[in-house]
Amino acid sequence: MSEIAKASGLIDGPQEVMDAAQFADVSGVTHVLRFDEALCTGCGLCEAFCPMEVIAMKDGSPVAVAAEACWGCETCSGQCPVHAIRIEAAPGAGCAAEPEEPAPPLDKETRDRYREWAAVLRDVLGLRWHPVAVSLIRAGEPLPDVPEPTERLRYCQALMAARRGRALMMPANRHACPDGTSILGLTPIPAKLASGELYILFHKLDSVEAAQRMVGERPSLPARSVRATVTCPLDDPRCKAEVVAVIGTPEQMMWLSMATSYYTGHRHDFHASGYNAQCVETTLLPLTTRKINISFGCYGCRASSDVDDAMMMMGIPVTLMDDVVRGLRELGKRAIPQSRDKVYLPPF
Template identity: 35%
Template sequence: MTSTTETVDYAASAAALTSLLGLSGSPVAIRFAATKETIPEGIEEVPETIRHCGMVSLARKEGKIFYATADKHLCNGGAWSLGLRPITQSLKDGEFYYKLGKFESDASCKRTIDQIPHLEPCTTYATMYAPLGKTPFIPHVIMIIANPFAMLKLAQASLYHLGGRLHPSFAGIQSVCADVTALTYLSGEMNISLGCDGSRKFSGIAPDEMVMGFPAERLDEIVDALRIVCAAPGSQKK
């Protein structure tokens, strides 16, 4: 694992991930800022009001570096799961996703919402985003959006040293915000999600792409193991 963040070469790690996995966009660095003072000087606030998944896309596809306070987050579910705002009543009681036709009843929706990973409300001042290779801040979460083959290699890299099994957790909603940002940050574990309808619609996740997040502390470990598993004799090449 990465022991001191000062020694991490983010540019080299991003280049390795992109090459080894055949990524069509940059890995994304994400950090939770508890106060305004913890945002590095020179990082500007995102000018428009958009969703977290859309912000990820700005860093991934356009190379933009920025932060977003609660009032810049368009999606209430995303803002809540990331600790920026309290949960709305329509989310809490199951009405929101029930009306979207995602559940048979508001009760089944509420059971799902009650298990959505989320930071404590209003503990996050802003979320920060950057393409990994150019990040001016120390990330909390590294996010990768890629095809299933790339996810296979990342899963193998994650298990290379200690083995075991991965236990992905998702519900078909709030994939980019709750599943691979909030849960990864809270659990310290890699998580893979399918990409929900909203994130696919608003952030350009392709039909053949999935979403994955891992703790930034594991970056060096993951990259080193990825080089090995991708070159292994039994490894199918991309």
């Protein structure tokens, strides 16, 4: 376990691991796998890459042997070289859970404060998209009145949807990435991810030892300690935010870094690896360390969302937002416009 994880009060020791059959309790039957026998070559990549061990090869053909555990993550179809796999939502997949009394709505004072933050971030930085308010609803807490997606999404996809104006709440059975849910405390980690096996298949790391070290050193919340994730545009908040995620250019991230230290002059220690970008680097680290953190993105979020190649991310704990906004306002008076005007660029 990494020193930063220990210092943040996260889980002490390896994550809880569950096999595919146990994950059915979390997942429910929400997807149906269709295999096109005319196209299938029997290569077995779908079986190898499925993180939930849903697929097995029988007599040279893929069979869904644990369909109830399918998360609809589309790893199998994405890796199929002949596009012989189709994943469909099962009947009733979008049905809501039993109704319950929602959490009280956000008070007007907090809503107005968040909207003011959003306006400053967008106006001073020139952000193209909404800053995103992130909340983790803990086990035992009431759920806010926020719509769930009709199909499973990855956490990074929900963040990207929020930056475009869509508010979403996702319990575990609305998440499509079991890696992200295990990091954010919604579920235990699947065995094929805990072992490092899947990372080797993706050629993301050189060895099982390296993969296991990466998994072991990343921070995570205890399994089942979180009930749902909520991602909303910061100017359309639905519940109290814990982290503000900003997606923008490296130059915009620079100004946010400077705004954070405008009144103190301190330098930042950022933790980024290219693995588990949005769930660890943009969300969990700022949440638990109470410090800003940057992320370059990761394989998953860049392969499954519309984040631009020139974009990067920053997570800001809500406890720092007042100071960040004040510092940004000051930087916007002279430093930012002069820098963007290239006042020291010699004429050619």
